[in-house]
Amino acid sequence: SILSLPPELENILFRLSVPDIVSFGSTCHYFHKLSLSQAVWKNLYFGNLKGPRLRSASGRGKAALHHLRSRQLALTMSFNAPMALGFRRVVPTLGYTVLWDYKGTIFVLFTPRQNVMWRRPLNHTILCNDAKDFAVDPCSLTYRQHIYVLVSREVCGIPSGCMGPPAPRIMCDCVEVFQSDTHKMVFRMTFHFSLNFTQLRLCGRENKRTILLLTDTGKVYAMSINEIQLQNSCSYTAQLTLKNISKILPELPIKQIHTSSNSILYLRGKTLYVVRKVNKTSPLDCLLADGSVFVEVHSIGTYYQLFGTSAGQDTYDAQTVIPLMLPYKVVKCSLGLSHLCLLDDRGRVFMQGCNRYGQLGTGDKIDRGDPTMVALSMAPVDVWCGLNHTLVLLQTESGDKEVQGCGCGSNGRLPGCWPGSPVFVKLSIQVPRTASSLCCSKECIFLLCSHDIAEPPASHYIPPGTEDEKDIERGQEEEKQQIQIHLTQMKSCDSATRRIIMLQSIVKHYLTGLSPIHKDFFDTALSIILGHCTTAKMEPQQPSEA
Structure with missing residues (x-):
């Protein structure tokens, strides 16, 4: 029928x-x-809409992608694939752009560099369907050879006996590797069916690529491969291991992972500590903790640029995580090559790292080894750290939006501000009211515009100095939770040097009630102890006399 x-x-x-x-x-x-x-x-x-139009998808993730040429001041092109169900994420590169929609379809959009070509329709192709996440090389900003896609495929289960029924088919998560130019799958990694991954990120160079996988329970696994060997037809074996960040505090899950060429940024999600009473019907004691940020650095040079010092860098342990001392809950992050940006739930922006071009927006070109708050006149919606500049998407009380930037302005990185700026300035960009996120490449600025009703609203913006009593009490409670998290991490740390460095950060950021004299005393005393521990560690032990 x-x-x-x-x-x-x-x-x-x-x-x-x-x-x-x-x-x-x-x-x-x-x-x-x-x-x-x-x-x-x-x-x-x-089919029925006539006249000029701005295409946008319908349904859950109704969205459109806007391209803005860096050297032009107005909107030059908007794109939406006819079958796309709202774009969730966009990753630009030289020559093409990778887009991922809510249905799990990954599109490869070809973006030619010539100005005359931008007036023509943009060609695109479908790379993969039913994708859970994707990632590209974080090292090269101009050419990315492979595209990694996290998917769930149906595979044959454990085989039964020879005379028994056929083995059932089960769903397992896989990582499929595609060549960016030919769109041909060159490698596939299949994991155990008990592991359910939600996020995929890459770190390191192509000869020693680190694949980071985040599970639905907030645990982070890693594996290393050599992309040069992926072109061979022979089989390749890689070991999946649990990262140190999930071993230190296993009860605190990871919510987001951000990567650069030599560093990883972890944002912890919400967790629940439960202590049951003697009577099982009694209520539960709960403690909420989320929004803490940790950084893992694999290069001494990158560590020095982010923290302004080489103290605390363990060259023997590449998985050493450093907590960023913030008394507020972070909701969004962006990690650049030598600086980072944090956005908390109250709409405050914190910058840290190298400030050679003024990319921190602090008004000077002095590096910051700790998160430093930058004053903004409007509520931030999204942040992006480029190579040597920073972009912020802001929203006014009336709902209008604009893009501000700071840092290096050469090659059109900051449209309308070619010399650059050490503070955030308004850029000459026409921003749609529906813009929800932004990112940039060497050639273009991309705005992702969403009409999604499930899109979370912008963070509640509280200008500095306008906090009321409830906000102060809330900040004190969050600060108490953060201190407890750092104390727990100190207990699980095996290195005395790392404990002293963490204690220095706690004294500097949280013990605000102490007088400057007392804080200087604590910092000086801990520095003396730290120097003694470092010297004792470097000196060889003398053999004992018989």
């Missing part, structure tokens, strides 16, 4: 009119559900 037709029946509905589709859906429950397909009505919308 007609009910036995395959699900591709919706392709026939693309050629029908609106009254015919409504009549088709009124015949039975099965056809009614099929007639409500978002792809069908989106196709009707694009």
Whole structure:
């Protein structure tokens, strides 16, 4: 019967009119559900809309991607694939752009560099379907050879006996590696069915690429591969290990992972400590803790640029994590090559790292080894750290949005501010009111515009100096939780040097009630102890006399 037709029946509905589709859906429950397909009505919308239009997808993640040439001041191109269900993330590079929508489809958009070509329709192709996440090389900003995609595939389960029934098929997470130019899959890694990953990130060089995988429970696993060997037809074995960040505090899950060429930034999510009473029917004691940030640095040079010193860098342990002392909960992060940006739940922006070009927005070119708050006149929506500049998407009380930037302005990095600026200045960019995130490459600035009703609102912006009593009490409670987290980490740390450095940071950031004289005393005393421990560690032990 007609009910036995395959699900591709919706392709026939693309050629029908609106009254015919409504009549088709009124015949039975099965056809009614099929007639409500978002792809069908989106196709009707694009087919009946006349005149110039700004294409945007419909459904859950209704979004459009806007390209802004760095050397031009106005919007030059907007793009949306006809079958895209709202773009979730965009990663630009030289020559093409990778987009990921809410349906799990990954598009590769070809973006030519010539100015005359931008007026023509942008070509795109579908790389993969049902993707859970994707990642590209964080080292090269101009050429990225491979695209890593996290997917869930159906594989054959544990085989039964020879005379028994066939082995059942189960779903397992896989990492598929595609070549960016040919879109051909060159490698696939399949994991155990008990591991459910939600995020994929890359770190390191191509000859020693580190793949980071975040599970749904907040644990971080890592594995190292050599991309040069992926072109060979022989099999390749890699070991999946648990990262040190998940061993130190296993009860605190990781929420986000951000990577650069030689550093990793971890943002912890919300967790719940439960202590059950003697009576099982009694209420539970709970303690919420989230928003803490940790950094893992694999290079001495990058460590010095981020923290302004080489003290605390353990050259023997590449997985040493350093907590960033902030008394507030961080909700968004951006990690650049030599600086980082943090956005807390109250709309405050904190910068840290190298400030050679004024990319921290502090008004000078002095490096910052600790998170430093930068005053902004409006509520920040999203942040982005480039090579030597920083961009911030801001929203006014009326809902209008604008992009501000600081740092190096050469080659059009800051449109309208070619000399650059050590403070955040408004850029000459036409920003749609629906813009929700931004990113940039060497050639372009990308704005992701979303009408998603499930999109979380902008953080509640509280200008400095306007906090009321409730905000002060809330800040004190968050500060207490953060101190408890750092004390727990100190207990699990095996290095006395690392403990002293962590204690110095706690005294500097949290013991604000002490007088400057007392704080200087604590800092000087801990520095003396730290210097003695370092000297004793470097001196060889003398053999004992018989």
